[in-house]
Amino acid sequence: MLRPGDQFAGYVVDRTLGRGGNAMVYLAHRQSEPAVALKILTDEHRDPAALERLRREFDIASGLHHPHIAAMFDRGPDWLTMQYVDGGNATALASLADKLSALAQIAAALDYAHGAGVVHCDIKPTNILVAEDFLHIGAVLIDFGVAHVVDEQCPPMAARPSHVQASLPYAAPELLTGSPPSPATDEYELACTAVELIAGAPPFTAATPMGLFDRHLHHPPPRLSRKIDWVPRAFDSILAKAMAKRAEARYQTCTEFVTLITRALT
Template identity: 60%
Template sequence: MDTGERYFGDYAVESVAGRGGSATVYRAHHLSTPDRPVALKVLDDHHRDPAHLTRLRREFDFARRAAGPHVVTMYECGPDWLAMQYVAGGTVTVLTSRTDRLLALAQIAGALDRAHALGIVHCDVKPTNILVCEDFWDGGAVLTDFGIARAVTDQTDHRPAHVEASLPYVAPEVLRGQPPSPASDEYALACTVVELLTGAPPFTATTSMALVSAHLNRRVPQYSHRIEWIPRAFDSILAKAMAKTPELRYQSCSEFLALVARAIR
């Protein structure tokens, strides 16, 4: 069937915008507003089991609760699909200037702080979950994919059997089986900052086990020794944001980003 002939609720599919592990995201529109594109996330046929349906609903609920100018706007939740804001500019990696990337990161830090104040931990902060509007200076950056987000009040009873987040960005305490916290999002944001400023996350490895070991045991890299424009102050700021013990990190993501921006401008 041609994608233009597919409908989910009152939404008509226009084209495929992206594919993930369990769902396809389409560019679509509501039948009453054909000129306003929306993103339609639809679970694949073989992922419409209770676990994935629950995760989809949680994604909708958490993003709605954390609503703000730099959080993806949710419109409607169907039986196996979500209708949300269509962000046309791509991921944050399309921004070419350091200034723009730092601005985008500061906006996401603010969005995370707002979510944390509401008792929500995103749990999957990484470059691919940060989208930018086509006119970046008008719409800025948008935090997406609350699919594995958690409520702080639920953490004591939640012990996942495996790590759901992306390994290059996972905080040590989460790898040890502890519940994720706002400090865990800060650690992931710090890894994202490093990747967007230097081209690679702080720790890389050829196997998952080696990457886990790096987060748990290796010292935070020092970049001022290898990248000319990075000052020594950045190393100490990063070391605190990526402290192995979450209590030693900054009190907020915005505090961390403000220090980074001040250090490298």
């Protein structure tokens, strides 16, 4: 673990930002350049799979240039530097208007990525960072480590909880059954994220991974209008389509989904 003032790969560490599942993240700078987020895999997470995920995160995101996708700057075998966003993740947003704005910005980023042949496959509130100056900078999407590249030849993910490379509370049914992801996969996960931002919890909860599997595969989405008095029934219908079990039954774009829920809630 690095401390303020330590040097790493030409960067000076300013402070620790946090720890993820397999990495430490620091605020760092190099000479007179702007501060960056320095992500370093921890010693116990430098196995080939983790190193490959970090490489993919950098390489895929480096090819995407959008104001609401975190910019990548530099990398080594077990580290990378990326755009620093100073306001925490999307759960830090207080107002409904800001939450809907963040969802719209991420929807636009996803639609752009889909146009470039990239499906993120791990949309969740903690992968959406927000700036303190939210009005001018807004929300930024991070972590393309398990992203699917449409033209890339790779084996399907095994349909077992320990092998699903996505976050189970938000995982689209097709990810759980080993089917190829598509832009509709990100739409499903964005819909789960929207539910959490609006209701305070993801749409499905369960005591075990298999319980979450079952809910995503077989249970209808929650009807928030029955739980939150200011949510109209129209929202339930929109959510049901965005979270349809069959990918082809969902909306054509993420922006279409977010536009509709924004109209329903405002």
